[in-house]
Amino acid sequence: MTRIACVLAPAPPAAPVAVLRDLLEVALAHSPRVEEGAAAHVFLDASGLAGLFGSECALAGRLVDAARARGHDVRVAIAGSRVSALYACRMHDGVTVIEPGDDAAHLAPAPVALLDAAPELSARLDHWGIRTLGELAALPPTGLFERLGADGLRLQRCARGEDLRPLRPWAPPPIFEESMELDDAVDTIGQLVELMTPLAARIADRLVRSGLSADHFEWVCRLADRTRHEGSAVPAVPMNDSAAVALLLRASLEARPPKRAVEGVVVRARPVRVPAVQAQLMEMSRPSPRLVTAALARIAALVGAQQIGVPVMRDSHRPDAVELVAYSGAEPRAAARGVPTASLALCRFRPRVPVRVTLVAGRPVELRSRRLVGRIVNSAGPWRVSGEWWAARPWLSDEWDVELSDHVICRLAHDGSTWWLDGIYD
Amino acid sequence: MLAAFPPGKLSEIVGPRSSGGSSLLLQLLACATHGGGHVALVDATDALDAASAIASGVALSRLLWVRCGGRLAPAVRAADLLVRCPGFAVVALDLGDVPITRDAASPSLGVRLQRAVEGTATILVLRVPHRLTGSAAAFVVSLHSVEARWAGTRATRLVGLVSEARVLRSRLGAASDASSIEWRL
Numbered sequence: 001m002t003r004i005a006c007v008l009a010p011a012p013p014a015a016p017v018a019v020l021r022d023l024l025e026v027a028l029a030h031s032p033r034v035e036e037g038a039a040a041h042v043f044l045d046a047s048g049l050a051g052l053f054g055s056e057c058a059l060a061g062r063l064v065d066a067a068r069a070r071g072h073d074v075r076v077a078i079a080g081s082r083v084s085a086l087y088a089c090r091m092h093d094g095v096t097v098i099e100p101g102d103d104a105a106h107l108a109p110a111p112v113a114l115l116d117a118a119p120e121l122s123a124r125l126d127h128w129g130i131r132t133l134g135e136l137a138a139l140p141p142t143g144l145f146e147r148l149g150a151d152g153l154r155l156q157r158c159a160r161g162e163d164l165r166p167l168r169p170w171a172p173p174p175i176f177e178e179s180m181e182l183d184d185a186v187d188t189i190g191q192l193v194e195l196m197t198p199l200a201a202r203i204a205d206r207l208v209r210s211g212l213s214a215d216h217f218e219w220v221c222r223l224a225d226r227t228r229h230e231g232s233a234v235p236a237v238p239m240n241d242s243a244a245v246a247l248l249l250r251a252s253l254e255a256r257p258p259k260r261a262v263e264g265v266v267v268r269a270r271p272v273r274v275p276a277v278q279a280q281l282m283e284m285s286r287p288s289p290r291l292v293t294a295a296l297a298r299i300a301a302l303v304g305a306q307q308i309g310v311p312v313m314r315d316s317h318r319p320d321a322v323e324l325v326a327y328s329g330a331e332p333r334a335a336a337r338g339v340p341t342a343s344l345a346l347c348r349f350r351p352r353v354p355v356r357v358t359l360v361a362g363r364p365v366e367l368r369s370r371r372l373v374g375r376i377v378n379s380a381g382p383w384r385v386s387g388e389w390w391a392a393r394p395w396l397s398d399e400w401d402v403e404l405s406d407h408v409i410c411r412l413a414h415d416g417s418t419w420w421l422d423g424i425y426d
Numbered sequence: 427m428l429a430a431f432p433p434g435k436l437s438e439i440v441g442p443r444s445s446g447g448s449s450l451l452l453q454l455l456a457c458a459t460h461g462g463g464h465v466a467l468v469d470a471t472d473a474l475d476a477a478s479a480i481a482s483g484v485a486l487s488r489l490l491w492v493r494c495g496g497r498l499a500p501a502v503r504a505a506d507l508l509v510r511c512p513g514f515a516v517v518a519l520d521l522g523d524v525p526i527t528r529d530a531a532s533p534s535l536g537v538r539l540q541r542a543v544e545g546t547a548t549i550l551v552l553r554v555p556h557r558l559t560g561s562a563a564a565f566v567v568s569l570h571s572v573e574a575r576w577a578g579t580r581a582t583r584l585v586g587l588v589s590e591a592r593v594l595r596s597r598l599g600a601a602s603d604a605s606s607i608e609w610r611l
Contacts, residue, residue: 287513340456344609
């Protein structure tokens with residue numbers, strides 16, 4: 001059973017866009033399916049909200065209170081269709097709840113003028129003596145179509161409280177944006193972070209009220225020399241927590257500080273809707289995305305955002321072909337579950353350490369480097385690895401596994417000109 | 427031995443280079459990811475070899491890798507922050523051979539990490555060459571190399587490493603006798 005609520009600001013608003021935005025945020029805070037009305041009104045799908053807000057009267061009361069908290073006195077009506085709810089809002093002050101199935105009966109005494117019909121149609125109906133929606137609804141459809149065409153049938157359906165189309169869910173705008181112009185330019189990171197924090201809080205607040213999160217943040221500083229300085233931050237998971245957003249922006253700003261004084265700041269967020277996920281009973285707990293994002297933002301400020309992530313092997317035979325991708329904490333589909341094996345691990349040196357190797361009969365017998373010095377007692381190799389010979393920069397390496405006299409086992413590589421210490425087996 | 431690492435406590439894997447300590451750490455991470463858990467590795471020296479991790483059985487998609495570029499203080503801070511995020515099965519702090527300053531080696535480091543992990547279901551493991559956290563660690567296992575295994579009479583190929591593991595400290599049970607582990611390459 002479809003139930004639609006309409007929230008209408010009856011007085012002509014001075015700033016219709018701002019009022020409509022507020023009403024949308026009120027509606028989105030109560031239902032995920034919301035439609036933006038043509039005038040200062042919004043519709044929300046009120047079906048199945050009883051578990052959250054109780055009766056429909058209680059829901060309507062909450063909508064009135066939420067709008068009043070933003071400074072708007074609104075009318076709220078809940079009915080079986082959008083047109084019924086809208087007409088009820090136009091007819092009555094305060095809260096109106098039309099019981100299921102009573103839409104046509106409730107609208108019957110309302111004047112035809114409520115329908116926003118074209119003047120010509122209104123005049124013809126008036127000429128026939130049709131004054132109320134009930135009288136229009138009672139006309140035979142065939143005769144109405146013969147005289148007024150499809151427009152007449154559409155008007156009659158509206159008069160009966162029937163929607164011509166289903167609710168069209170509102171989609172979030174592509175970007176949420178907050179900005180600030182400064183009277184006095186700021187030239188320290190600390191001051192800039194202090195300025196960005198309330199912008200981040202405002203964006204996070206808008207996201208929360210819209211039931212959305214953001215998966216991409218960007219900031220733009222207008223510098224004193226009329227140039228722009230930009231940066232962006234991608235959270236591990238979409239988020240709308242103001243503290244975490246502020247931390248993320250701070251880390252991004254500190255990683256890329258502006259070179260000159262800043263006269264204006266813009267912060268943008270790309271909103272996305274994050275569906276709620278029900279945890280599985282037999283599944284191990286995962287880190288909380290909100291907490292992980294906040295922690296990763298702090299860690300990014302310590303080590304750099306590009307140093308954190310999930311290692312992914314590249315499609316290459318090149319040794320150590322690995323890159324980091326953003327950690328989401330989500331369970332990938334068909335994730336590989338390796339079988340734990342007692343496998344000898346290599347601990348790599350990054351970057352590789354150049355070594356001086358002494359060869360006897362083509363085999364290494366001693367190595368010297370800033371990390372490791374020793375006599376080689378066992379060695380195996382060379383194992384040649386090479387690739388990308390078709391590219392401009394092919395790679396080639398002869399690898400050796402060697403054991404030093406103090407039982408340290410390491411991997412050496414020779415690229416044709418230089419010996420490298422790749423890592424130590426541990 | 428892997429089941430002996432206690433959740434909600436600080437543990438240490440102690441051993442010099444080529445003792446098998448990193449292999450044991452990766453196997454612990456592999457066990458956690460095999461069970462569906464997410465793990466975090468705070469890598470003070472960026473030493474993780476992803477191919478070795480895969481060979482050990484670690485599901486990389488469930489591994490959060492934090493590279494600290496050879497800096498100790500951010501590594502400790504990162505581990506502290508991660509262990510306070512409920513949901514990680516294992517948080518490992520691999521200090522490798524990063525120079526350990528007196529401040530970092532102070533007894534308060536162990537207490538701080540132990541406090542952070544206390545009451546959680548997370549296993550917090552330090553991989554260090556020498557014991558670092560003193561009595562704050564609830565479980566300490568020490569490894570040392572016994573012998574490298576080579577194929578052929580003239581060492582034509584490295585096939586593995588035999589190391590000896592000994593539980594030095596366990597609040598949940600008595601210290602055990604040494605056991606031998608063979609790591610295959």
